[in-house]
Amino acid sequence: MVESAERSGRFFGRTSVEAVIGDVIEQPVEAIVYLANTRGMMEAGSATSIRLVGGKDVEREAMALAPHQLGSIFITGSGRLRSINRIEFVFHVVLSRMLGEAPRRELAPRAIDDLLTSAEQRRIRSLAIPVIGASTDASEEERQSAIDDMVEAVVSWLRRRSARIERIILVARFPDDAPLLERAIDTARRKIWAE
Numbered sequence: 001m002v003e004s005a006e007r008s009g010r011f012f013g014r015t016s017v018e019a020v021i022g023d024v025i026e027q028p029v030e031a032i033v034y035l036a037n038t039r040g041m042m043e044a045g046s047a048t049s050i051r052l053v054g055g056k057d058v059e060r061e062a063m064a065l066a067p068h069q070l071g072s073i074f075i076t077g078s079g080r081l082r083s084i085n086r087i088e089f090v091f092h093v094v095l096s097r098m099l100g101e102a103p104r105r106e107l108a109p110r111a112i113d114d115l116l117t118s119a120e121q122r123r124i125r126s127l128a129i130p131v132i133g134a135s136t137d138a139s140e141e142e143r144q145s146a147i148d149d150m151v152e153a154v155v156s157w158l159r160r161r162s163a164r165i166e167r168i169i170l171v172a173r174f175p176d177d178a179p180l181l182e183r184a185i186d187t188a189r190r191k192i193w194a195e
Helices: 046-054 056-064 081-085 105-121 140-160 175-194
Strands: 010-012 015-021 031-037 073-077 089-096 126-130 167-172
Touching: 010 140, 010 175, 015 140, 015 175, 031 046, 046 056, 046 081, 056 073, 056 089, 073 105, 089 105, 105 126, 105 140, 140 167, 140 175, 167 175
Parallel strands: 015 167, 031 089, 031 126, 126 167
Antiparallel strands: 010 015, 073 089
16 A cells, blocks of 8 residues: 555556555545445545535535435535645535444445546546445455446456546545555456456
8 A cells, every 4th residue: 555645556548547545635636435325424534635625615516416325426615725736626425324323334335436537527537435335344355245236346347348537546544444445446457357
């Protein structure tokens, strides 16, 4: 696993998929992803950093578009993140009904597919995605399974398309998720060559 300063990715077609430890708002990308709830409230986890750095306009826009359907995605502007980090868009992936509720992991693969399709339609070239589908108190086995599902969804989408997305950064907030992300990306890469 690499820190934000040094990066190396594995290519799936023309798209580099890489893993880092950090926060999505720290990544040099055009768009970031965060896990949302049906009400669009941003007061927990990575949403807090987006709201604090990007400003309350991001949350206001998300709440104005509510209610959101479970499993859906919606897009807002990035507020001050545009001038600070050059992030243009925030993609919100709705995997829980209420703030603080565990994400509905079974919805993640379809939501990731919709997310990447929407990013492609908007001609996004780079995207940062946090670990999707596992709560912070999940066991290592649950986190590994969620990470495997997330990486499989990303790679499956890339295999079905000639994507314009050049870079996808998978972001682990916690260092103990780093080897799990690396393992999942390596496994996905080996599977492509084996098929």
